[in-house]
Amino acid sequence: MSAVFIIGGAGKVGLRLSKILADKGHAVHALHRLPEQAQFIRLQGAKPVSGSLTELDAEALATVMKGCDVVVFSAGAGGKGGPEMTNAVDGEGLKTAAEAAALAGISRFLLVSAFPEASRGETTSASFENYMRVKKQAEVVLAESALDWVILRPGLLRDDKGSGFVRTGLAIPYGEGRRVLKPGPATRYRRWRRAFWS
Numbered sequence: 219m220s221a222v223f224i225i226g227g228a229g230k231v232g233l234r235l236s237k238i239l240a241d242k243g244h245a246v247h248a249l250h251r252l253p254e255q256a257q258f259i260r261l262q263g264a265k266p267v268s269g270s271l272t273e274l275d276a277e278a279l280a281t282v283m284k285g286c287d288v289v290v291f292s293a294g295a296g297g298k299g300g301p302e303m304t305n306a307v308d309g310e311g312l313k314t315a316a317e318a319a320a321l322a323g324i325s326r327f328l329l330v331s332a333f334p335e336a337s338r339g340e341t342t343s344a345s346f347e348n349y350m351r352v353k354k355q356a357e358v359v360l361a362e363s364a365l366d367w368v369i370l371r372p373g374l375l376r377d378d379k380g381s382g383f384v385r386t387g388l389a390i391p392y393g394e395g396r397r398v399l400k401p402g403p404a405t406r407y408r409r410w411r412r413a414f415w416s
Contacts, residue, residue: 222244223286225290225311226293228250232248233248236262237262241263246263248262250267276314276317279315284323289315291315301348312360326365328368330372331357331371
């Protein structure tokens with residue numbers, strides 16, 4: 219079984235993932251900001267880890283994630299706090315988390331991002347466009363790192379029960395083409411799925 223560190227552990231994705239992983243026997247550590255969030259994390263079978271992504275530096279974050287096998291980044295400003303908070307959490311927070319994972323000796327990193335075309339045409343607000351830009355930049359930062367990364371781009375996050383299925387597509391190369399893509403569009407996803415759900 220794996221030890222998983224979830225950044226954004228008190229969010230909807232983080233809480234749901236904590237329960238799934240804990241039920242499978244994985245040790246789950248979930249980062250949260252507010253003291254009252256700890257009880258909800260415990261109810262999912264995870265260990266609450268108090269700390270704010272916007273206040274921790276990479277060294278401090280590496281200290282609390284030390285001993286884990288994989289990092290899941292599901293943190294997001296969620297439209298609260300304007301562009302400054304989006305930039306701090308979804309942008310700089312991802313950079314800090316990736317650096318912390320490397321410092322802690324954790325090579326596996328999963329980013330819950332956003333599908334760039336989700337909700338396009340429904341809104342063209344400056345804050346939405348900033349959110350999409352920051353998410354894309356964060357993906358590039360992660361893809362250019364030495365980490366063994368997976369980027370998930372959910373088109374729409376819902377509260378109803380999932381089907382257990384995912385639609386995969388071709389990998390999108392980033393950067394200058396120095397990274398060798400594995401054969402098959404879903405090879406990396408299948409390897410990760412086996413690690414968590416086998």
